[in-house]
Amino acid sequence: MKVISRIQKRLEIISTAVWRFWFPTTAFAMTTIFALITIEGEGKQEEIVASVVAGLLGICMQLFIERLQIKQLSQKAVIYFMGLMASFGYYFYLQANTLNNYPTEVRTAILFLILLAAVVWIPSIKQSFVAFSKSLFLFIKAHFTALLSALVLMLGIYAVIGTYSFLISGINNRIYEWIAAIVWCGFFPLYFLSLLPVFPIKEEKENENYQKAVHMPKFFEVLLSYIIIPVILAYTMILILYIVKNITGSFWEDELLEPLLNGYIIAGWSTLYLIETISNKMVQFFQKYFPILLLIVTLFQTTATIFTIQRFGITDGRYFISLLLLFSFISSVLYIFKSMKIRITPLLLLALTIISILPGIGAVPVGNFSQSQQLDNVLVENNMLENNQIHPSESISNQDKEKIVKSVQYLRKTEYLNNISYLPNSSLYANEFSEVFGFKPYRYDKNNDVEQPSRQFFVEMTNDSTQEFNVEKADIMVPLQISDGTFIPDNKDQLAMTYNKEKYHLDWDETVDANTVLHLSDEADQTLINFDLTFLRKLKKLTEDWNSETLPAKELIFETENKNVKLTLAITSLRVEENTPIEGEFYLFITFKS
Known part of the structure; x- marks a missing residue:
């Protein structure tokens, strides 16, 4: 009852x-x-x-x-x-x-x-x-x-x-x-x-x-006081140790902290908000010292982010981290000095977030403007842009190559390339990029002009594993051979196909940062699905010695899907070398859901 x-x-x-x-x-x-x-x-x-x-x-x-x-x-x-x-x-x-x-x-x-x-x-x-x-x-x-x-x-x-x-x-x-x-x-x-x-x-x-x-059970008090707070403090000390260790060198250039700080700042301030009604020594210690430590990390990272923006311009990611650093700085100062205005910090975060999506001054518009300006400046400085025409050149410095590649990468991602008058009406994947700018978006060390010793691995599927393929529901099977960032034998980064009288094409997009994505698009060039294949570079450990291994099919078959289509990729052979395009042979099975 x-x-x-x-x-x-x-x-x-x-x-x-x-x-x-x-x-x-x-x-x-x-x-x-x-x-x-x-x-x-x-x-x-x-x-x-x-x-x-x-x-x-x-x-x-x-x-x-x-x-x-x-x-x-x-x-x-x-x-x-x-x-x-x-x-x-x-x-x-x-x-x-x-x-x-x-x-x-x-x-x-x-x-x-x-x-x-x-x-x-x-x-x-x-x-x-x-x-x-x-x-x-x-x-x-x-x-x-x-x-x-x-x-x-x-x-x-x-x-x-x-x-x-x-x-x-x-x-x-x-x-x-x-x-x-x-x-x-x-x-x-x-x-x-x-x-x-x-x-x-x-x-x-x-x-x-x-x-x-709003009553906080004992379990949550223990969780916050003796698990979450120690973890955040330990994480903070690691960040500070990293800054101290690299303060005279790579800290100002490597951008390693930027992707870590979004979650860190949000987690830290969420914890400060949640423990306001808890009273014990651990909480009091955290309330006293964490805002100071956070302020130190914020000041150093703000300086590093400014240097990065000066070198490579603003992207939406750097825009968001800049807003978070601003929020962290103001909130930390208010908290340290026990200002009554600390209650406005949630409103401050809300206001900064709203700004980030406003037309003209939001993250994406500012990122597009900054990256297009950087691309203009690098091309002009290297005499590659004249009368709204690009003159390809392979002789520019690796630093300028990196700037061009990163700008094009970003503008492609935000679908802004077609708004730049001197660029062709295309996505500028590997071969097209080379034709336009005169160099490929990889094969150089981004920090200097000295070629680094390469590390690599090679994997292939066992000869008797093809029988394990389950392709009963696949609409198309496409054998793929990739070399130097292009489909073989056409030596193009785009492969056309037809199914049910509809035309489709695959694009192999491999960037200087070793990000690899396979795009499936329709005849109108609308992307149906993206298959992020960056994980292929991490299937095995890269070594300077020849690292070859034969694996069963179940370890070399990968899938992705959305509401439109399902892609199944079976690797028959794969060679990965750092700073070099992937080479391999695959079977791609395409299943349309409509």
Whole structure:
């Protein structure tokens, strides 16, 4: 009876949440419907993403209405209408810019981050730093509670259906996808919303439900105090030791810290927010010294990032790390000096994040402008650009070659190459790049002009392994031979093919940074799928001695897929040498899903 009573109580809470959060509930219901349609092969990812954005925006609107105690129906209607228009506006933006477009991916990811940050921050508007700390913990707690509940529910249903299928009657395997869509797009957000209490208008008026929701169990206190804090401190000391060890040399040039700092700064400040209500010696030690250590790391990395920008210009990645370093610097100073303005730090992060997606001054537009300017400058300095025409040259320095390659790489990634008037209307992969600039985008050491000793490995498939290929559902089998960054025997980095009277082509994209990607595109040059093959260089350890090994098929077959197509790559032989294009023979199996 207690179990039934608890279920009834939870259903009542969920029912209340549906009425309280009616806008996001409707949006997530639409997400579920769109996901089910997509599973049947008739929907698009754009509808799913747009409805999730509408759901998050709806949560923000409801929390904003509650926080400011907006009572008038007309004012609520205006807020919801604005949210609805914003949701439709974003949907039309996605229709005009496919999700496979890199700038769209970046803006969408940042938009999700903005909405999630706003959801946490809105309940603490005009309140203390402690109020934000409680809000952050409440949302994290609700998220993982809903996550675990959804996972258990899905696995339980899977077990029941699997048993029925095994013992009684076979069923359509697609039902597992339907269940996953219903659980994660419908149940998960709804259960999450049911865990959100009504937030107090003032901290001294916290009700019992809110206090229960923000209460931190002993487990979380121990986790934060004696596991997460020591790990962050140890990580910080490693960063500082690295800076001290390399301060007179490679630290200012190698850019190793930049990709590590995004997660580090966010994790560090999230921990500072979460421990605000905990009182023990470990927490007090962390609160006293971590902001100082973080400030030291921030100052050194800011200087290094400025040097990197001077050498290679701004990219969206450096733009984001620069904003994070600015946030870290300001927040650390406020925290160290115990300023009451510390409560604005979440708003500061939110504001900087919004700036990063604005037209003209956002991460991608600034990155495109900077890299196109760098390309112009290097070409002009080396007398390679005259009267809007490029004159190929192989005699320029390796440093300038590296700048050209990195700029072209970035502008290709952001699909901005066609906006540069003196470049051909193409993606400038290996052979085209060589024809335009006069040198290949690899085969030189990026730090100096001295050729380095090469390391390599070679693997091949056992002769009797081809029988292990399972290609029953493949639509096309393409034998590939790659050498010097091109398809053999045509010596081109593009390979054309036809299926069901439709034309497609493969592009082999191998860059100076040893990144290797295989692109499948249609006749309109729209990318259907990208297969990141960079991992091929790490299949075996590179050695200066000849390292040859024969492997079974199961270790040399790799797959990737999306809603459009599935690619299966079987390696029959592969030779990898550092600073040199991959050479190998493969079978590529293409399966179209439409």
